[in-house]
Amino acid sequence: MATGATSDGLAFGPVNGADDSSWSGIPACEMVEKPSTTQHEGSNTCVTSSCPITSSRLCTVGMYLSARLAEVGIEHLFAVAGDFNMPLLDEIVKNKRVSLISCCNELNAGYAADGYARARRAAAMCTTFNVGTLSALNAVAGAYAHDLPLICIAGNPSSLEIGTRKFIHHSLKSGYDLSQRRIYRETTADSVAIEHAETAPMLIDRAIASAIHHCKPVLIEVCVNISTALVPAPTRLPVIINKTPPSNMLLVEMAVNATVALLKGAENPVVVVGPQVRAAEAEEATMNLVHMLGCSAAVMADARGLFPEDHPAYIGVYMGKVGFPSTCVERVEAADAVIFVGTEFSDLITCGYNLHVKWEKAVQVGIDRLKLPSQDFGAIYMKDFIQALAEAVNSKDYNSRQRCWHSENKMATRESVTSFLSNGGIANGFGESANGNYSGIANGDGKAAKGEIAKGVNAGGETVNGDNAIANCISGCVASLGVAAAASTCNADGGGLPHPTTSTIKLNGTNLISNDKDGIICPLSVYQMDRRLAGEPLTLAAVQSTVQRILTKETTVIVDWGDSLFTALKLNLPGGARMEIQSKYASIGWSLGATLGFALGKKGSRTITLIGDGAFQMTAQEMSTMIRYNVPAIIFVLNNGWYMIEECIHPNPLYNQIQQWDYYKLVDVFNGTSSSSKGKSQGFRVTCEEELEGAMRSALVEGDGVKLIDCRIDKEAFSEDLLFFCQTMSAYGMRKENTKLTL
Numbered sequence: 001m002a003t004g005a006t007s008d009g010l011a012f013g014p015v016n017g018a019d020d021s022s023w024s025g026i027p028a029c030e031m032v033e034k035p036s037t038t039q040h041e042g043s044n045t046c047v048t049s050s051c052p053i054t055s056s057r058l059c060t061v062g063m064y065l066s067a068r069l070a071e072v073g074i075e076h077l078f079a080v081a082g083d084f085n086m087p088l089l090d091e092i093v094k095n096k097r098v099s100l101i102s103c104c105n106e107l108n109a110g111y112a113a114d115g116y117a118r119a120r121r122a123a124a125m126c127t128t129f130n131v132g133t134l135s136a137l138n139a140v141a142g143a144y145a146h147d148l149p150l151i152c153i154a155g156n157p158s159s160l161e162i163g164t165r166k167f168i169h170h171s172l173k174s175g176y177d178l179s180q181r182r183i184y185r186e187t188t189a190d191s192v193a194i195e196h197a198e199t200a201p202m203l204i205d206r207a208i209a210s211a212i213h214h215c216k217p218v219l220i221e222v223c224v225n226i227s228t229a230l231v232p233a234p235t236r237l238p239v240i241i242n243k244t245p246p247s248n249m250l251l252v253e254m255a256v257n258a259t260v261a262l263l264k265g266a267e268n269p270v271v272v273v274g275p276q277v278r279a280a281e282a283e284e285a286t287m288n289l290v291h292m293l294g295c296s297a298a299v300m301a302d303a304r305g306l307f308p309e310d311h312p313a314y315i316g317v318y319m320g321k322v323g324f325p326s327t328c329v330e331r332v333e334a335a336d337a338v339i340f341v342g343t344e345f346s347d348l349i350t351c352g353y354n355l356h357v358k359w360e361k362a363v364q365v366g367i368d369r370l371k372l373p374s375q376d377f378g379a380i381y382m383k384d385f386i387q388a389l390a391e392a393v394n395s396k397d398y399n400s401r402q403r404c405w406h407s408e409n410k411m412a413t414r415e416s417v418t419s420f421l422s423n424g425g426i427a428n429g430f431g432e433s434a435n436g437n438y439s440g441i442a443n444g445d446g447k448a449a450k451g452e453i454a455k456g457v458n459a460g461g462e463t464v465n466g467d468n469a470i471a472n473c474i475s476g477c478v479a480s481l482g483v484a485a486a487a488s489t490c491n492a493d494g495g496g497l498p499h500p501t502t503s504t505i506k507l508n509g510t511n512l513i514s515n516d517k518d519g520i521i522c523p524l525s526v527y528q529m530d531r532r533l534a535g536e537p538l539t540l541a542a543v544q545s546t547v548q549r550i551l552t553k554e555t556t557v558i559v560d561w562g563d564s565l566f567t568a569l570k571l572n573l574p575g576g577a578r579m580e581i582q583s584k585y586a587s588i589g590w591s592l593g594a595t596l597g598f599a600l601g602k603k604g605s606r607t608i609t610l611i612g613d614g615a616f617q618m619t620a621q622e623m624s625t626m627i628r629y630n631v632p633a634i635i636f637v638l639n640n641g642w643y644m645i646e647e648c649i650h651p652n653p654l655y656n657q658i659q660q661w662d663y664y665k666l667v668d669v670f671n672g673t674s675s676s677s678k679g680k681s682q683g684f685r686v687t688c689e690e691e692l693e694g695a696m697r698s699a700l701v702e703g704d705g706v707k708l709i710d711c712r713i714d715k716e717a718f719s720e721d722l723l724f725f726c727q728t729m730s731a732y733g734m735r736k737e738n739t740k741l742t743l
Contacts, residue, residue: 059233061200061226062091067234068208069151070097073121076600077101077153078109082128084170085155088227089126101600101629103593106132108622110139111593113150115558118278118580118594119601122149122211129156130170130180133219137187139593140217142585144187147279147367150217151208152188154180159195159223181221189216197229215279215367247384255370255377256388259339259363262372263393266337266361269295272318273307274343275583280367280382286341287311289390296335298328300343301569305556305578317569320351321728322721324569333357340364342382346584348561351725352732539717540567542689543636546696547608550634553577555606556598560591562645564610564638566721589618592635596622599631606703609635614643614658624670626706627681634699634707637663640715648718648726664710672706680705687712 059067069077069092078101081089093100103109109125117123127133133154143150157168162176171177181191190210192203204220211218263269271290277283283306290297290313298318299307307314316328323329332338333356340362347353364371370380544567547557553576559568561581568579580598582590591611599607616637626633639660647656664683667673672681680702684695686709699707 057233058230060091060228061194061197061204061222061231062088062228063094064201064231064234065153065204065220065222066092066095066098068204069124070095072208072212074116074124074151075099076116076597077124077126078103078112078116078597079126080104080106080109080128080132082132082155084129084157084224085126085132085153085222087224088153088155088222091227092126101596101625103596103625104621106135107139108593108596108619108625110136110143110150111587111590111619112597112600112622112625114139114143114146114148114582114590115580115594115597115599116601117143117148117150117597119556119598122151122208123597123601124151124153126153126155128170129154130172130177133180134183137183138587139590140184141187142582142587142590143217145585146582147215147276148217149211149215151211152184152217152219154219154221155227156180156193156221156223158225160225162195181219184219187217188219189214191219192221194220194222194226197226197231200226200229200231201234245381247381248379249384251377251380252384252388255372255380255385256392258372258375259389260392262361262363263293263337266335268331268335269293269337269339270315270332270335271295271297271339271341272332272343273297273299273303273341275300275302275306276342276344276367276382277303277306278342280342282342282383282386283307285383285386285390289339289341289386289393292390292394296331298323298332300583301349301565301579302344302581302583303342305573305576306342308575309573309577310575319349319569320354322351322566322569322725324721336361338362341386342367344584347729347732348586349583352728354728536688537717538686538688538692538711538713540638540713540719542692543567543610543638543711543713544570546692547571547610547636550606550608550696550700551577552606554604555608556580556602557608557610558591558595558598559610560612560615561586561588562612562615562638562643563719563722564591564612564615566719566725567638568610569721589615592616592619593622595633595635596626596631599626599633600629607633609633611635611637612644613637613639613641613661613663614646616663617658617661620666623666623706623708627667627670627672630680630704631706632704634709636709636711638711638713639663640713640717642715644715644718645722645726648723649730662710664708667706667708681707683708683710685710685712 065088075097076099077092079085079089080103089100092098101109101112103112106125106127109127113123113125115123125136127136133152136152140150140152157176161168165175167174168177172179181193184191190207192207194200194203207218207220210216271286271293273286277286287307290307290311295313296315297307297311297313298315299309301317301319301323304317315331317324318328318332321329323332336358338357338361342365345353345355360373362373365382365385367382368378368380370377370385540563547568548571551557551571551574553574555574556578557568557571557573558580559565565581568581571579573579580594582594589611591609592615595607595609599605623635625631641658641660643656643658647653650656662685664685667681667683670681672683682699682702682705684691684698684707686692686695692709692711695709699709
């Protein structure tokens with residue numbers, strides 16, 4: 001069978017003799033034989049030579065679209081039903097490979113699709129003409145800003161209305177209203193209107209290919225009377241999309257040579273990883289480049305998880321002056337060569353463009369272009385360039401820098417004391433950071449110990465090796481608090497800090513370090529133990545510490561803007577874990593809808609959400625959808641009664657103070673504990689660390705369902721990072737003259 005291709009990079013080919021229904025998900029009983037003598041309204045042949053359909057059977061336009069969605073990995077369709085899209089939804093759900101997720105409103109459906117696209121290759125949502133599609137526009141704009149393939153499907157009025165002067169409900173004006181399509185032009189890579197069945201297969205294929213190829217949303221309008229029209233059923237896998245066209249290899253060679261020349265003589269180069277690495281599918285290539293260079297690697301706040309944080313080259317999060325730890329900021333800005341891979345600089349993610357990098361020694365690698373200090377290159381795609389550069393620098397001169405990983409990148413920092421396990425050691429009994437060599441451990445006398453891998457210092461100040469290192473050290477540090485420590489087995493392989501594999505350390509009968517069935521290690525610092533004993537009010541540091549202890553390699557942390565972000569910045573993500581934030585578009589409330597989509601898109605993972613109470617109030621009803629579909633998620637609502645990020649920028653209680661809700665009661669309001677909702681969702685109200693610990697123990701017992709933890713935090717307990725960030729952003733926004741950027 002011959003193959004064909006379109007100009008959009010869409011190629012077609014057979015699927016090893018697979019039957020129609022074996023891959024498309026369309027039940028054979030839903031197909032009909034092609035009529036031999038009559039011409040159906042949906043013509044039985046395609047009008048373009050590029051269409052691959054040669055089936056002897058027919059399906060509806062809606063079923064065809066559903067098959068194509070399943071083909072690119074979309075198993076859930078987020079939708080809000082309306083009279084113009086209900087017949088289409090009826091056809092789509094006939095495909096058993098696509099499940100309908102009925103959302104509370106279109107904006108939240110768009111946010112959910114955004115989260116789903118981050119977990120999968122693409123996402124789709126379905127709305128009704130104008131009122132529904134325009135309601136979702138804000139979410140689509142966010143997906144466009146963040147390079148997410150989001151297929152927006154709109155049910156339109158009947159094609160019979162085209163050319164008439166009738167005023168159709170939901171319209172902005174009389175006649176067949178095209179406002180929806182025109183408005184969406186700024187937020188989509190392509191838009192198609194299915195007004196005739198004959199062109200439906202070609203236009204559907206084109207739109208989906210455009211979404212995947214450009215990593216941007218597309219709009220597919222389907223007239224209500226065409227959604228059930230018959231078209232040739234797909235018989236073979238058609239969408240083999242060349243997402244990235246081949247680079248101009250001559251330009252690649254020139255760019256690599258120029259970059260190698262820039263790197264020549266650099267003693268402390270740094271690679272900074274940005275979010276576009278995901279769209280370019282260049283994660284492995286970037287990690288290999290770091291390995292070949294033997295240099296340090298940092299990530300932007302919106303790229304966490306795209307470079308493994310347990311890699312010995314990892315030094316932290318670069319976000320201007322609010323990056324974490326502060327040593328990461330210092331290392332990046334002191335580097336004599338910086339390679340920015342897939343970074344996108346915005347005022348928010350750079351703290352008001354508060355960057356002090358040596359731009360004359362910087363290389364910026366985009367998805368399809370490259371910027372050097374003295375020249376720019378186009379027609380160069382990220383993955384091709386990174387692979388070519390890695391090959392070019394694969395020499396002993398570069399690899400010798402790997403000796404610095406353990407001695408420099410893993411030094412302990414004062415900022416990490418409250419998480420107990422610091423980047424380079426364990427905090428001592430006096431809250432001081434261990435001055436360790438990769439895993440130095442402080443002694444029981446409160447003195448910093450220079451340790452080696454898998455070594456510790458016991459209560460008597462003696463260095464111990466191997467199995468009992470951590471337990472002996474901890475028992476010495478916290479003996480005055482009545483802590484009994486059992487022996488711990490260390491896994492010190494040089495790839496990270498030694499972790500106990502089986503351990504129990506108790507404080508007044510409560511496990512402080514333990515392993516559950518998922519291998520979660522739960523340490524608390526001495527400082528935190530002391531605070532919990534005193535029963536002091538809940539703090540952001542306590543929330544951060546609690547989240548840290550339940551992170552695994554399967555965890556994704558989804559955060560909104562504000563102290564949700566600055567709390568999450570201090571988390572140490574295990575290898576494989578991720579963090580998602582809408583860094584550029586920054587639509588407050590995005591994270592709750594995104595949690596719904598991401599949790600459905602990444603099965604078997606643990607999704608944790610950090611969201612402020614103001615952001616939660618904007619999209620709260622989507623928690624009802626999460627309960628309805630028994631979505632597993634743990635949601636921390638940081639409840640201080642204010643839009644605190646706004647208050648720090650421009651104080652005024654008139655519009656920054658919000659109405660107080662009993663958020664934990666919403667689980668009952670949405671019937672989360674009823675038998676009809678499988679009764680697995682729970683709500684908790686916590687005001688101190690002890691209550692937070694109890695809530696987490698209860699939440700982790702039952703993995704399914706929504707666990708909402710209403711964290712009551714004092715208004716004045718916001719972080720210093722948030723205050724500095726807001727003051728800097730306020731000054732940047734109110735500046736009297738424009739600053740020249742050298743990006």
